[in-house]
Every structure is written in C-alpha cells, then in structure tokens.
Amino acid sequence: MAQTITAEVSNKTQVARNVFAFELRVPAEAFQTAEAGAHIDVHVADGLIRQYSLVEPAGPGDDAYRIAVLREPDGRGASLALCDRVMTGDQVEISSPRNHFRLDAGQAHYCLIGAGIGVTPILSMAHALHARSGSFEVHLCARSPDHLAFYHEIRSAAWAGRVHYHFSQETTSGRLDLAAFLPGLNAGTQLYVCGPERFLDEVSNLTRGWSAGRVRQERFSASANATVESGTGSFEIAIKSTGQVFSVGSDQSILEVLEANGFDIDVSCTEGVCGTCLTGVVEGKPVHRDSCLYEEEQAEGKIMAVCVSRAKPNSTLVLDL
Numbered sequence: 001m002a003q004t005i006t007a008e009v010s011n012k013t014q015v016a017r018n019v020f021a022f023e024l025r026v027p028a029e030a031f032q033t034a035e036a037g038a039h040i041d042v043h044v045a046d047g048l049i050r051q052y053s054l055v056e057p058a059g060p061g062d063d064a065y066r067i068a069v070l071r072e073p074d075g076r077g078a079s080l081a082l083c084d085r086v087m088t089g090d091q092v093e094i095s096s097p098r099n100h101f102r103l104d105a106g107q108a109h110y111c112l113i114g115a116g117i118g119v120t121p122i123l124s125m126a127h128a129l130h131a132r133s134g135s136f137e138v139h140l141c142a143r144s145p146d147h148l149a150f151y152h153e154i155r156s157a158a159w160a161g162r163v164h165y166h167f168s169q170e171t172t173s174g175r176l177d178l179a180a181f182l183p184g185l186n187a188g189t190q191l192y193v194c195g196p197e198r199f200l201d202e203v204s205n206l207t208r209g210w211s212a213g214r215v216r217q218e219r220f221s222a223s224a225n226a227t228v229e230s231g232t233g234s235f236e237i238a239i240k241s242t243g244q245v246f247s248v249g250s251d252q253s254i255l256e257v258l259e260a261n262g263f264d265i266d267v268s269c270t271e272g273v274c275g276t277c278l279t280g281v282v283e284g285k286p287v288h289r290d291s292c293l294y295e296e297e298q299a300e301g302k303i304m305a306v307c308v309s310r311a312k313p314n315s316t317l318v319l320d321l
Helices: 078-085 116-131 151-155 178-184 197-206 254-260 295-300
Strands: 005-016 019-025 039-043 049-053 064-070 091-094 109-115 136-142 163-167 189-194 215-218 235-239 245-248 278-283 303-305 316-319
Touching (some): 005 064, 005 151, 049 064, 049 078
Parallel strands (some): 109 189, 189 215
Antiparallel strands (some): 005 019, 278 303, 278 316
C-alpha cells in the first residue's frame, strides 16, 4: 500500500448543488507540487479509497490541495462519508499527487470539455493554460448553474471570457450537441474531456479515427474493458530481477499473484483507474483493461496496470520488477 500523508481539512464549502469543495492542508515537508490534471487518493472511513482531481495546479509556495466531491446517495459510500461526516478541522489521509491526465505541451489550441463533476480537472487546466498564455476554449456542461461546481468562481476568473456554458435544463444554452460540435474543431486542436461514462463514451465514438494523441480523456470509474471476456485464460508472469515465474489463473489478477508471492506493489483503486500499480513490461504483450493509460501507451505495451490488465492465454509477460 502506498504511503499516505495526514492532511487537515482547512476549509469545506458547498460549491454547487450536492457538491462540496475541500481544501486539504499538508505539512510543508510532505507537500509536492502538482501540474494541471493531477489527482490524489483520499482515504475515507471504512477503508474506502477514492481518487479526486485537483481543482487547481499546486505550485511552490502552496501548502494545500483543493478537490471537489459530488455527494452521490446511490454511490458506493465514499462521497457520503466525505460530504456528510468530514468537517473543517478534521484530518484525512491522502496520497501525493499523481498525474495521468497531463496537458501536452506546445499544442496550437486546446478545447477543454467538462461535464458534471468532471469539470474539476478541466478548471485546473484552464488555470494553467491562462498562466502560460495558451490558446484555449472551455465548455462546461451541467443541468443548470446551480449544478455547476464553482460557477461563481468561474464567472470571475481571469479566463472567464473563454468559457461556454451548456445547461441542459435551460433553453437559452441547452445541452452540448457533441455530434455537431466535435467535427467542427480545427485539426490542430487538442481535445481534453472529463465527465460521466456515457458522456465519454459518446466522445470516444465521435472521435474514432482522429489522429493518435489528439483526444485525452479521464474517467472516474473502471472502463468496460475491465470486464471483457477476451484473454481470461491462465498465463505466466516472469520477474526480470529474479527470474521467478508464476502462473496467473483465470480467476486471479496479476496483482494478487504478486502479493501472494511477497511483492509489495503500491495499489489504490484496484479498478485500473488511478495508475498507482502501473508496472513496467519488459517482454510480452499485455491485454489492457485499465482506464488510466492513453491509447498510444497501451499500444506501446511498455507499462500496465497489474490490478486489472492481463496477458493472452498461455503467454508470458516479463515484468520490470
């Protein structure tokens, strides 16, 4: 298990209907800077661990991370525990920031789209692009202004003029028509999207065939790839440093086999979302089931999420351990 940091909730505010922002202050010696797109793990009561994007980049001189949490009554319990029970002055355990949703440098223009609570990393990117005078536009999707996290802050941001609002319950703006909007983007535009699964699936379908690396997404839950049946047979893993070889059964994960044989692997979500367990691959071809690697990273096959990804039946993966 990855080492945690004790953070104090220095401020808790409601920033939209059923959305709460938490400012998490950490000791100076534990603070690490974080670029736009980064997230942290938050260890909630009852052993729950969830990943939350940072609302702003964290730079030198800062001492806190800011996240936003959507209170989901029908969720798995973490959001209720945070929103209902964690108050200003309380302490929570968090991880250092990790980033698998970085801004690619040097693009001519950026289009940032956030839907629902998916606006959080998008806001971080807008702050960063404004700071470096980048060319960008922001599209934020919600039911109404009351449902959009940080709506009033966004309206007064230095980059507020770049924001386009799409409120599905308002006739003046209306839902963002992705099928009409996406084909109109200039070929030099880099697209960053975060939001609910259905929203991201629609983006994926509409951008199929776009050039590699032009579309970047971040998902909050495991991709459907995590449950596909292909490649479910047994295979072997070999350890580069020791030469040990272990069999991974059809009902086992690589992570389970590694841990059972004494390997201490940092792990958090166990769903292929957070990237904590990413491990190098020296030989062999992984069957990727994660939601944290970009398509070109999966195609390269040099790294894999050992909590969910596998290998083809009767093949061998050599891991950089």
